Amino acid sequence: MKRTRYEKADFKWVKWGGADFKRITADIVRRKRVAYAAIRAIPAAERTFENTVYALEASGDRASDELNRISLLKEVSPDPKVRAAASGVLESLQKRLVEIEFDPRMYAAMKEYAKKKEKLKGPEKLLFEDLMKGYARMGFDLPKAKLAKLKANIKMLGKLSLAFDRNLNEHLDHILVTEAELDGLPESYRANLAKVGEKYKVTLAYPDVYPFLAGAHDEERRRELLEKFVRRGGTKNVALLKKMFRVRAENAKLLGYKTHADYQVELRMAKSAANIWRFIHDLERRTKKQAAKDLMMLKADKRRRTGNNKAVLGAHDIGYLFKQIRKEKFDIDSDIVKEYFPFEHVKQATLDAYQKLLGVVFKRRTDVKLWHPDVQLYDVYDARDGYLSTFILDLYPREGKYGHAAAFEVTFGRQEGKKYQAPLAAMVTNFPKPSAANPSLMSHGEVETFFHEFGHIMHFTLTKARYSAQSGFNVAMDFVEAPSQMLENWVWDAGMLTRLSKHYKTGRPLPKDLIKRMIDARLFGEAWSVRSQLVLASLDLTIHTKGTNDPVALYAELDKKLMGITPPARQLWIAGFGHIAHGYDAGYYGYLWSKVYAEDMFSRFAKEGVLNPKTGGDYRRWILEKGSSEEEMDLVRGFLGRKPNNKAFLKSIGA
Numbered sequence: 001m002k003r004t005r006y007e008k009a010d011f012k013w014v015k016w017g018g019a020d021f022k023r024i025t026a027d028i029v030r031r032k033r034v035a036y037a038a039i040r041a042i043p044a045a046e047r048t049f050e051n052t053v054y055a056l057e058a059s060g061d062r063a064s065d066e067l068n069r070i071s072l073l074k075e076v077s078p079d080p081k082v083r084a085a086a087s088g089v090l091e092s093l094q095k096r097l098v099e100i101e102f103d104p105r106m107y108a109a110m111k112e113y114a115k116k117k118e119k120l121k122g123p124e125k126l127l128f129e130d131l132m133k134g135y136a137r138m139g140f141d142l143p144k145a146k147l148a149k150l151k152a153n154i155k156m157l158g159k160l161s162l163a164f165d166r167n168l169n170e171h172l173d174h175i176l177v178t179e180a181e182l183d184g185l186p187e188s189y190r191a192n193l194a195k196v197g198e199k200y201k202v203t204l205a206y207p208d209v210y211p212f213l214a215g216a217h218d219e220e221r222r223r224e225l226l227e228k229f230v231r232r233g234g235t236k237n238v239a240l241l242k243k244m245f246r247v248r249a250e251n252a253k254l255l256g257y258k259t260h261a262d263y264q265v266e267l268r269m270a271k272s273a274a275n276i277w278r279f280i281h282d283l284e285r286r287t288k289k290q291a292a293k294d295l296m297m298l299k300a301d302k303r304r305r306t307g308n309n310k311a312v313l314g315a316h317d318i319g320y321l322f323k324q325i326r327k328e329k330f331d332i333d334s335d336i337v338k339e340y341f342p343f344e345h346v347k348q349a350t351l352d353a354y355q356k357l358l359g360v361v362f363k364r365r366t367d368v369k370l371w372h373p374d375v376q377l378y379d380v381y382d383a384r385d386g387y388l389s390t391f392i393l394d395l396y397p398r399e400g401k402y403g404h405a406a407a408f409e410v411t412f413g414r415q416e417g418k419k420y421q422a423p424l425a426a427m428v429t430n431f432p433k434p435s436a437a438n439p440s441l442m443s444h445g446e447v448e449t450f451f452h453e454f455g456h457i458m459h460f461t462l463t464k465a466r467y468s469a470q471s472g473f474n475v476a477m478d479f480v481e482a483p484s485q486m487l488e489n490w491v492w493d494a495g496m497l498t499r500l501s502k503h504y505k506t507g508r509p510l511p512k513d514l515i516k517r518m519i520d521a522r523l524f525g526e527a528w529s530v531r532s533q534l535v536l537a538s539l540d541l542t543i544h545t546k547g548t549n550d551p552v553a554l555y556a557e558l559d560k561k562l563m564g565i566t567p568p569a570r571q572l573w574i575a576g577f578g579h580i581a582h583g584y585d586a587g588y589y590g591y592l593w594s595k596v597y598a599e600d601m602f603s604r605f606a607k608e609g610v611l612n613p614k615t616g617g618d619y620r621r622w623i624l625e626k627g628s629s630e631e632e633m634d635l636v637r638g639f640l641g642r643k644p645n646n647k648a649f650l651k652s653i654g655a
Contacts, residue, residue, distance in 0.1 A: 006387050006422045008379075009411045011368045013069040018085035021070055025093040028063040032100050035059035040105050044112040049120065052113045053128050054467075056106065058414075061421075061468050065411045067093070072410060072426055075169075075402035076394055077371050083169075083400060087162055094158035102151045107135040123629040127467055133267065139255055150254050153247045160247075164240045164581040168233045169400060171576075174203045175225050177218075184217035186335045191438040204229050205397050206404065207432050211443070214319040215335065222316040227568045230315075233575030238552060241574060241581065245543055245551070248585065261544040264586040268478045269593070269632055273545050276589045280537055283530060283592065284562065286655035290527035295564045301325055315559075315567050322525050330521040334443060337518070340501035340510045343431055343440035346447055347395075349500045350454060353490065357616035358458060358624070359383045365390075372398065374433065380461055389413065389461035392426035396433035404578065405429040405449055407456035412468035423472055425460040427453050439504040444518065447500060448491045455484030462620055465627040475628040477583075478590035482636075483623055485591075485598035486605075492522055493610045523654040530592070530653050531562050537589040538562070539574070544586040597636050599648035604640060 016024070039055050067090070074086035110132060120128055139150045176199040182190050189211050193200040202208050202225060209229050216222050248260040257263040261273040270276050298321050299313045305324075313321075327333050351362050365377040376393040392410070397403075406428055413423035429449070434440035442450075460472035473480050490496045494515050501510040510518075535558045539551070548554045551574045559567050567573065574580065579588055601623070608615045622639035636644050 004415075005419045006389075007416070007419045008387070008422050009065075009390060009424045011370070013066075014073075014368075014370050016069070016073060017079075017082055018089075021085050021089040024066050024070070025089045025096075028066060028093065029096050029100065032059065032063060032097065036100065036103060036106060040109055042109070044115075047109070047113040047116065049113070049118060049124060049128070052109055053124075053131060056110070056131065057127060057467055057469055058416075061412070061414060061416075064468065068408070068410050072408050072428075073371065074165075075408070076375075076426075076428060078398055078400070080400055087166055091159050091162045094162075095155045098151055098155050098158075102138060102147070102154075104140045104147075107138075107140045110135060123466055123470055126629065126631075127469060130267075130469065137255060137263070137266075142254065146254050150251055153251050153254075157244060157247055160240050160244050161582045164233070164237050164244075165578070167237050167240070168576060168578060169403065171204065171232045171234065172399070173228045173232075174201050175221065175228060176200065177202055177216075177221050181218045181221045182216065185211065185215045186338065186441070188338070188432075188438055188441045189215070192432045192440075204232055204403075205430055207397060207430050210319070213316060214323045216320070219316065222320060223314065223568075226316040227570060229576075230568055230571040230573045231575065232572075234572065235575070237575035237581075238572055241551060244581065244585075245547065248544065249547060259545045261541055261586040264477075264544070268476045268587070268590070270478050270589070273541065273586075276537075276541060276593070277545075279593060280534055280541070280589060283534055283653075283655070286650070287527040287530050287534075287653070290654060291531050291563070294525065294528045297325065298322070313565065315565050318528075318565065322528075326521055326524055329524070330517045332514070332517050332521055337510070337514070338441040338443050339505070340503050341442040341444065341447055342502065342504040343434045343442055345502040346442055346450060346500055347393075349502075350447075350450055353496065353499065353611065354454065354458060355383075356611050356613065358462065358620050359613060359617055360388070360462070370394075387422065389423040389425075391424070391457050391461050394426060394428045395431050397430040401430070402428050403430060405453050407453055407460060407473075409460060409472065412471045412474070413461075413463040413465065414468040414471055415466040420464075423461045423463055425457050425472070427457050429453060441504060444491065448488050451487050451491055452484045455487040459483045459624050462624040463627050464625040465629045467629070470627045470629040472627055476632050477587045478593045479597065479632040480594065481591055482594035482598040482601070485595050486602045489599075489602045489605070490610055492519060494519065496610060526652075526654050528563075530655075533592055535559055535562050536577070536579075537592060539577075540580055540584070540586060540588040543580070595652070596646045596649040597632075597644055599652045600644045600646070601636060601639060603648045 035055070036059065039052060039059070042051055070086050070090060074083050074090065077083050077086070114132065139147050142150065176196055178199055182200060190200060192207070193202060195201065202212055209225060212225055213222055252258070252260040252263040255263060259273060261276070265271060265273055265276065270279070298318065301321050301324070302311050302313045302317055303309050323334055355361055359382065361381040361383055362378045363381065365379055368377050370377060370392065372394070374394070374396050378391055378393070379387060380389045380391065381387050408426045408428055410426055411421060411424040414421050431442065431446060432440040456473060463472045465471040468474070491500065497515050497518070498509045502508070538558050539555055542548065542554060543551060552572055555573050556567050556571065559565055584590070601619070605612065605615055618639060622635055626635055633644070
């Protein structure tokens with residue numbers, strides 16, 4: 001059988017600027033209109049799946065690639081002018097595309113095809129059903145006035161989301177600390193800090209904040225940093241979110257849904273907001289007893305360390321005390337553990353593990369100049385069958401760059417005639433940059449993050465789905481995290497920890513006794529961690545079911561209720577909650593929901609071996625290659641050979 005030819009992406013787009021963005025977005029609009037007109041012009045009797053359903057789905061493929069590229073440059077370009085220009089054209093284009101896509105004549109064309117009642121199956125049946133649902137959810141059965149209101153609201157939501165991102169990315173606060181105030185932090189941490197005079201600058205970037213909050217002995221400096229961190233985005237973003245929440249609720253009502261959550265969850269595995277609340281409340285119940293014990297332990301430890309029986313436990317104490325207690329209870333010093341995880345070794349060992357597990361080969365490319373010299377490019381090859389895809393690694397922090405860790409889609413894999421468009425994705429993170437003087441030592445949690453995000457890259461780039469709508473991680477929102485969460489388990493396997501570790505001075509792997517203590521300590525604080533996720537899931541779901549006039553106060557209320565902690569008085573935590581601004585609205589529960597399937601899938605690897613190539617091959621074929629070309633539940637059932645259950649998940653959280 002002749003192998004499908006894979007078409008590589010070009011990289012001219014990395015040099016795009018404001019003028020290019022304007023030209024490209026104008027061309028996107030023109031092509032969209034032409035494509036839609038051609039589909040509308042087909043006589044009803046001549047409609048087929050290929051010339052109507054597939055033509056409609058494929059009409060946005062090139063535009064999607066271009067929009068993804070502009071969106072990525074908005075997040076990673078070192079040039080603030082490019083970032084601003086990208087943000088501006090995306091805002092403008094979103095409005096114009098809404099005008100084109102909200103076309104009842106296209107819905108009519110789909111209905112004409114539906115009347116032919118052709119028997120579809122497999123991916124084609126799913127694609128047709130999803131497109132029909134999509135049009136119904138666009139409100140074409142509404143009266144003209146309500147449809148016009150819906151269109152205006154959708155344009156507004158796009159504008160608000162872009163403004164939210166801009167405010168968050170440009171919020172550049174910091175604290176200044178002395179040498180003495182860095183006590184408790186390793187030399188490798190301070191080596192990455194800029195100096196302002198005699199003081200060190202600790203920014204609000206994740207590689208600065210979390211190690212400081214967990215390691216710095218100086219309580220007042222931890223408090224100062226946290227109080228700044230929980231105000232990222234500022235009052236502007238709180239105002240933007242309030243508008244978003246109102247508009248989402250209004251849109252749901254216009255479309256006949258009780259709440260925005262009901263609208264969103266209809267297309268997900270959970271199916272209803274009621275099912276999600278049951279899931280959340282069940283986890284609250286299962287973790288309540290252990291979390292209460294943890295709270296008592298933290299309060300007692302705060303009093304012991306300060307010598308003050310009236311000392312009040314604050315949010316700035318949590319990470320620090322958990323770290324100190326873990327160190328004493330399990331004889332684990334996380335700073336010592338970090339010495340075994342120099343960044344470059346972890347990166348290569350992670351890539352090696354994925355190659356062995358999934359039967360692929362990664363080849364570094366140096367023939368392409370990307371947006372920054374630090375950014376790396378790799379092609380992916382099947383170990384036996386040639387080129388498959390490409391991925392980008394943008395790993396180190398820069399001013400103005402996206403501040404979290406995420407996998408960004410650039411080109412969705414898809415069949416185009418006789419060739420297959422190779423997928424392209426970018427992993428964007430903010431790990432400290434290694435240098436000759438500083439090997440950039442990673443915490444065990446950061447190693448886990450690397451495995452997780454690279455899992456998304458594999459999900460995206462190993463797809464073989466025919467249609468872009470079903471390609472890569474285009475799956476149900478409450479399943480999208482499962483493949484990556486499953487792979488987090490690799491960094492808790494004794495053999496993998498030996499492979500991943502290499503002391504930055506001696507070159508030796510983690511000692512076996514330390515590995516055992518790390519694994520023994522895995523469940524320590526897990527109930528607390530789950531409840532912190534439940535705070536966010538409850539915040540998100542409450543807003544999108546019951547509503548709130550004060551999301552800032554709601555967060556404080558939930559934090560107090562579920563964690564027993566009062567957050568900083570001036571916190572604006574929700575202003576920095578990027579997930580709720582776009583993508584994960586009424587969907588944050590998905591991190592815990594998908595973990596049920598992640599842990600169940602891992603149970604097969606736990607039994608058969610974490611680097612077992614046969615198991616990895618089955619996982620690649622059932623989960624990674626298929627995308628959403630089959631129902632997610634059927635994919636999991638196919639991989640496991642049985643109906644999924646929650647036993648492994650409950651065990652993984654100590655419940």
